[in-house]
Amino acid sequence: MQINIILAGVGGQGILTIAAVIDLAALQSGLIVRQAEVHGMSQRGGAVQSHLRIADQEIYSDLIAEGTANLILSVEPLEALRYLPFLASEGRIVTSTDLFINMEGYPAMEHIHAELHRTNRPVLVNAAELARKAGNPRTSNMVMLGAAAPFTGLASQELEASIEKLFRAKGDEIVAMNIRAFRTGKALSQPQASNT
Amino acid sequence: MNKQLLLGAEAIALGALDAGISGVYAYPGTPSTEITEYIQKNSGRRDHPVRSAWSANEKTAYEAALGMSYAGKRTLVCMKHVGLNVAADAFINSAITGVNGGLVVAVADDPSMHSSQNEQDSRVYGKFAMVPVVEPASQQELYDVTRYAFDLSESVELPVLLRLTTRLAHSRAGVKSTATRIQNPLNALYAPERFVLMPHNARRQYNNLLGMQERLEELSEQSSLNRLIPGSGKMGLLAFGIAFNYVMEVRQACGLNFPILKIGHYPLPRKQIEALFNTCETILVAEEGYPVYEELLRGYFGLQNGKQIKGRLDGTLPRAGELNADSVAHALGVTKKEVLAVPSIMVNRPPELCKGCGHRDLYEALNTVMRSCKEQHVFSDIGCYTLGALAPYNAIHTCVDMGASITMAKGAADAGLRPAVAVIGDSTFTHSGMTGLLDAINDHSPLTVIIADNDTTAMTGGQNSSANGSKLQAICLGLGVEEAHLRTIIPLKSHLAENIEVLRQEINWDGVSVVIAVRECIETAARKKRNPSANV
Known part of the structure; x- marks a missing residue:
């Protein structure tokens, strides 16, 4: 078993929190992690970006080779496209559709959509809205993690246990x-996760 | 013991704590910062204190480490690759004096220049100083080798250079630790014949160092960091440092079986290399960094005793930048499978100053003043404020090395440039700016130094800086800046008109002036608010 995940976003969006949850879940599952x-x-x-690799045998390279990422998990739609050369032919993109525009020349959303749909059944997630519905817009990264969960090769119970562990100090609420945010995301993507 | 998930940098820190260091000395610099930060956060739980506050620069850090070693204790000193340029004088000479307590210098190189001005290879410095260099390839090796490096340092009485690169420093993996060794007792070494480097002593000590080289090579031959992964075929791989990881990745993924000699301990294990050469016709040299040893093995005239040597110098691997599995696969002739292209609609997303950052308000004021000047050159330095070089500000026009803003402005002023303006941060000023300002004062070079005092070393994540606020003022006055031309502004939008006026006055004044722009970094302020007890 080997899963290669590219996490993508903009500095400050908190992709390393997502990485920390996956790392912990993988380690708890007795797997080897390089991130x-x-x-x-x-x-x-x-x-x-963060290159996250999970396997049940020794992992050598910290970096993912081109064409071998099983998953690009992006918290920003344009950023998902930046790493397309890494995506395996059967690999999947799970991306938030919430734009983060802090530079000149940001492409039109319809062009981004068109490019995303050239890939193998992309999972598009209106993360901010779902996070608001789950109770707090600041949980959008956990919505994204939930949406990506079926593609990580990790059990959802392990991922939820890691969320619990990492946020425990901040209180039960x-x-x-x-x-809740994690489950909202997962409910959205689960039907799109089948291999057919 | 259970595995902990650690960054490579943190694995070094834990290894050093478990090796029984009494102190760490460092100046922050990507990708080395997390070594010291980990020790700062975790040494409190140890039985004996480990000193760990930030030093003013890499030279003061290295010298303090040498002093701790002189006193018999183990010490770690950490820096990024260009920091070793700053500490080079002390580093090279410490190989001549030798050490007492174990001294390990962890230097993090940054090939591909993710966050640096160059991609110099610190192994060159190790060779230059003629000290042992270790270059682990995984986070676990970083932990184990850090522990070993202290023993090695004490057994050969030399500093040991531990070289790593960005990719390993900033990558996490599970690391197993072993029992902690207790700290060395105070045991200062009375040995003026070693430590007084007057010529007669230095010559003898240098000869000793030369005499050590054979033993150092023998230690490399026995080191577990240098080992052969057997295979077959006419091509052999010499894989240095983390290049080994990429080579193994390709070997495994493509079902190849070439022999690999993994190198992670220098000076080179000559016998092992000879053995590989004897069984192969072609050698691919994969080094993460400069082609330091490829050049050596190739020889000046390219004579290789009938063997073909491939690597970065003949274009088999790219000459610059970090390696990866793709570049190694290409070098091994593996046919590249087709991959998706980055769409043509893609645009760059460069870093920028944070929204609400005081540097933005400073540059807005400065740009207004400079627009009215005939000559509009602003010399700057290394820190968050370097981002002022990018749009929309385009406010600074140089960034070379720590402290160079002031000294370059001084030289330009000496050449007749008016005005000569320098922008430098509080931490960079105490690192290497103060001496340059003294030069300008002594030489009456008319220039204006703007110290952007955000009360922290921001770019590396908000470490304490050596001086700010009133201490900075006192330093400037002490160096000889006239009180009337030492001004303070607060870079806030509401102060814009006032700030423009102060900057205009000082920039137009024909003498040395300093304007300190005081406003706390918003990131640091937010962090303090979240965690009031945090000291960093």
Whole structure:
């Protein structure tokens, strides 16, 4: 078993929190994890990405090779496209449709949609709206994680246990809210997760 | 013991704590910062205190580490690759004096320049100083080797350079730790014949160092960091540092079986390399960094005793930038499968100053003043405010090395440039700006230094800086800045008109002036609000 995930977003959007949940769940499942992330200048509003690899045998490279990512999980739609060369032919994109525009020349949403739909059945998630419905707009990353969950190869119970562990210090209410957000995301994508 | 998920940088920190260090000395710099931060956060739980506050710069850090080693204790000193340029004087000479307590210098290189001005390879420095260099390839190896490096340092009485690169420093993996060794007792070494580097001592010590080299090579031959992964075929791989990971990745993914000699301990294990050369016709040299050893193995005239050497120098691998499994696969002739292209609608998303950052208000005021000047050059430095070079501000026109804003402005002023303006942060000013300002004062070079004092080392994540606020003022006055031309502004939108006026006055004044723009970094302020007890 080997799952390669590219996490994408904009510096400050919190993709490393998503990574931390997946890392912990994978480790708790007895799997091997390598997760390369970006620190430094790009964290100031630039494009950021994390390469996350999970396997049941030794992983050598911290970086994912081109054409071998099973999943691109992006919290911003344009950022999902930035890493297309890494996507395996049968790989899936799970992306938020919430735009983050902090530069010149941001493409039209219809062009982004068209490019996303060139890939293998992309899962598009209106994360901010779903997070609001789950109780707090700040849980949109957990909505995204929930939407990506069926593609991670990890059991949802493990992912939820990791959310619980990582947010425990902030209180039961915050934990419950994030679990709710996770389940909302998962409910959206589960029907799209079948291999056919 | 259970595995902990650690960044490579954190694995070094934990290894050093478990090796019984009494102190860490460092100046923040990506990708090395997290080593010291981990020690700051975790040393409190140890039985004995480990000192860990930030140093003013890499040179002061290294020298303090050497002093702790002189006193018999183990010490770690950390920096990014360009920081070793700053500490080079102390580093090279510490190889001549040798050490007492174990001294390990962890240097994080940044190939591909993710957050740096160059991609210099610190292994060159290790060779230059003639000290052992270790270069682990995984987070677990980082932990194990950090522990080993302290033993090695004490056994050969030399500093040991631990080299890593961005990719390993900033990648997480599970790491198993082992029992903590207790700290060394205070045991200062009375050895003026070693530590007084007057020529007669230095010559003898240097000869000792030269005499050590054979033993260092023998240690490399026995090191578990240098090992052969057997295989077959006419091509052999020499894989240095984390290049080993990419080579193994390709070997596994493509079902190849070439022999690999993994190198992670220098000086080179000559016998092991010879053995590989004897069984292969072609050697691919994969180094994460400069082609330091490829060049050596190739020889000046390219004579290789009938063997073909491939690598970065003949274009088999890219000459610049970090390696990856794709570039190694290409070098091994693996046919590339078709992958999706980045769509043509893609646009870059460069980093930017945070919304609400005081540097934005400073640059707005400065740009207004500079627009009215005939010459509009602004010399700047390394920090968040370097982002002022990008649109929409385009406010600064140089960024070379720590402190160069002031000294370059001084040289330009000496050449006749008016006005000569420098922008530097509080942490960069104390790192290497103060001495340049003293030069300008002594030389009466007319320039205006703007110290953007946000009360932190922001770009690396908000570490304490060595001086800010009133301490900065006192430093400037002490260096000889006239009180009338030491001004303070608050870079807020509501102060814009006032700030423009102050900057205009000082920039137009024909002498040395300093304007300190004081406003706390919004990120640091938010972090303090979230966690009031945090000291960083």
